[in-house]
Amino acid sequence: xxxxxxxxxxIVLSLKKDARKAYSKIAQELNISNSLVHQRIKKLKADGLIxxxxxxxDEKKLGYSTKAYVGIRLKEARFAxxxxxxxxxxxxxxxxxxxxxxxxxxxxxxxxxxxxxxxILYNRVHEIEGVGGTDSFICFTTNFxxxxxxxxx
Numbered sequence: 001x002x003x004x005x006x007x008x009x010x011i012v013l014s015l016k017k018d019a020r021k022a023y024s025k026i027a028q029e030l031n032i033s034n035s036l037v038h039q040r041i042k043k044l045k046a047d048g049l050i051x052x053x054x055x056x057x058d059e060k061k062l063g064y065s066t067k068a069y070v071g072i073r074l075k076e077a078r079f080a081x082x083x084x085x086x087x088x089x090x091x092x093x094x095x096x097x098x099x100x101x102x103x104x105x106x107x108x109x110x111x112x113x114x115x116x117x118x119x120i121l122y123n124r125v126h127e128i129e130g131v132g133g134t135d136s137f138i139c140f141t142t143n144f145x146x147x148x149x150x151x152x153x
Contacts, residue, residue: 004049004150007032011040012049012150019053064092064110066117067139071103072131079130080104086128092120103135 004012007030014026023037030037044050059067074080080098087096087107095108111117121134 007036008040008044009150011037012044015041015050015053016147016150059110063112066111066113067142068109068111068117069137069139070107070109070121070125071099071135071137072105072107072125073102073133073135074104075130075132077104083128083130087125090120090124092116 010030011026014021014029023041024034027034027037041050072083074083083105084096084098087093087105090109092109092111093107094110097106098104099106109117109120111120117136121136125131125134
């Protein structure tokens with residue numbers, strides 16, 4: 001799916017503002033039928049543009065006061081997939097990416113405090129076969145987060 005038409009774009013923009021918005025409300029706002037909204041959303045999901053709707057929790061209210069980006073170096077490139085599979089078993093790791101440069105993998109970790117982060121790194125991440133080392137970058141504040149823009153090509 002390379003481009004969105006006007007109706008698709010407006011539906012996506014509406015869902016970005018409120019993913020729980022009723023399809024009937026979207027249809028009313030766009031002056032189109034409910035069935036058209038259902039069809040378009042079904043197609044956007046089938047095409048993979050809409051991956052999922054997710055509940056976003058406030059990590060600080062759950063007691064996770066430390067947020068850290070961690071660059072992971074591998075001993076050898078052949079360990080990459082095995083390391084990623086092991087990282088999936090650490091619930092405090094919420095994002096994992098292959099990257100270029102000094103690190104092979106970059107992860108996002110939420111922890112209760114710095115001691116908890118140290119424990120995750122030393123007793124979980126560094127114990128994974130193939131991990132050569134890590135560098136941590138503590139996040140003081142997230143200034144904003146957003147999805148990519150929706151643009152008609």
